[in-house]
Amino acid sequence: MEGIVEGDGSGAGRYTLRPTRISNEDILFCVDVGPESMVELKVAMSPNGRPSTRLDSIKQAILVFINAKLTINPENRFAFASLGKSASWLRKEFSSEVESAFAAFRVLSATSSSSNADLTSLFRVAAHEAKKSRAQNRLLRVILIYCRSSIRPHYQWPVNQKLFTLDVVYLHEKPGPDNYPQEVYNSLVDAVEHVSEYEGYTLETGQLLARILFCYMCMLLSHPQQRCPQDQLDMPKKVAGSRLNDY
Known part of the structure; x- marks a missing residue:
C-alpha cells in the first residue's frame, strides 16, 4: 500500500494511506512430504505420546494459521497440495471450512524417497487458480513448506508471469557433508522473487523446535498487499534476558 505525507506548512507532517481495496485471499498450502518431513522435533510430543515430527507440527501450525486467518476475515479460503517429486492436489476446492484442512x-x-523437487507443476496449478481468483476479485497466495536439506527445487517459469504470491517456510538440517541448506535456501529465495506478484517471504530455520514454525506461520498472516519488504522486518523479537538463540 502506498502512503503519502501531508504538510500544513509548520514542518509537521501527517502520514496517511492511499485508499486501496484489499482483496480476500485464496491460499494454497503445499506441504513437502519427502522423508525429512518425518524428522522428530525436540521435546514436542504428539497426542499419542510419541515424539512429534515436522509433519505433525506443520499440520498443527496450518490449523492455527487457518483459524487466525478466518478470525481476521471469514471470506478467506484454503486449498491443499503436497510436494513429492512434483506437486499434487490433496484438496482442490478452496473452502472457508476448517474441516477441509482435516480432510486434507x-x-x-510422507514418502520414502525424494530425489527430485520440481515446482513447475505447483506454479502451473497456482497460475490457473489465480486466474479464477482474479475473476472473483480475489488474490491467490501459495505457502510452500519445504523440508529438504540437500535437494534444491527447480522449475521452469516465464520471468514476466507473476499471477500469485509465493511464501516459503524452509525447515532444514544443519550444514554437513551431505547437506547444503544455504544453496537450497538461495534457490527458494530466487523462486519467490521469480514468481511473486506481491512481496513474498522466505523464512528458514535449522532448529528442531515447533515454536519457531508457529512463529513463522504467525508472520505469514500478513496480507501480501499490506507487507513491507522482508529485509525491513524486525521480528521475531528476542525475549529480554533470554539465553536462547533459536532464530
Whole structure:
C-alpha cells in the first residue's frame, strides 16, 4: 500500500494511506512430504505420546494459521497440495471450512524417497487458480513448506508471469557433508522473487523446535498487499534476558 505525507506548512507532517481495496485471499498450502518431513522435533510430543515430527507440527501450525486467518476475515479460503517429486492436489476446492484442512490431512503422509523437487507443476496449478481468483476479485497466495536439506527445487517459469504470491517456510538440517541448506535456501529465495506478484517471504530455520514454525506461520498472516519488504522486518523479537538463540 502506498502512503503519502501531508504538510500544513509548520514542518509537521501527517502520514496517511492511499485508499486501496484489499482483496480476500485464496491460499494454497503445499506441504513437502519427502522423508525429512518425518524428522522428530525436540521435546514436542504428539497426542499419542510419541515424539512429534515436522509433519505433525506443520499440520498443527496450518490449523492455527487457518483459524487466525478466518478470525481476521471469514471470506478467506484454503486449498491443499503436497510436494513429492512434483506437486499434487490433496484438496482442490478452496473452502472457508476448517474441516477441509482435516480432510486434507487425513490423506497427507510422507514418502520414502525424494530425489527430485520440481515446482513447475505447483506454479502451473497456482497460475490457473489465480486466474479464477482474479475473476472473483480475489488474490491467490501459495505457502510452500519445504523440508529438504540437500535437494534444491527447480522449475521452469516465464520471468514476466507473476499471477500469485509465493511464501516459503524452509525447515532444514544443519550444514554437513551431505547437506547444503544455504544453496537450497538461495534457490527458494530466487523462486519467490521469480514468481511473486506481491512481496513474498522466505523464512528458514535449522532448529528442531515447533515454536519457531508457529512463529513463522504467525508472520505469514500478513496480507501480501499490506507487507513491507522482508529485509525491513524486525521480528521475531528476542525475549529480554533470554539465553536462547533459536532464530
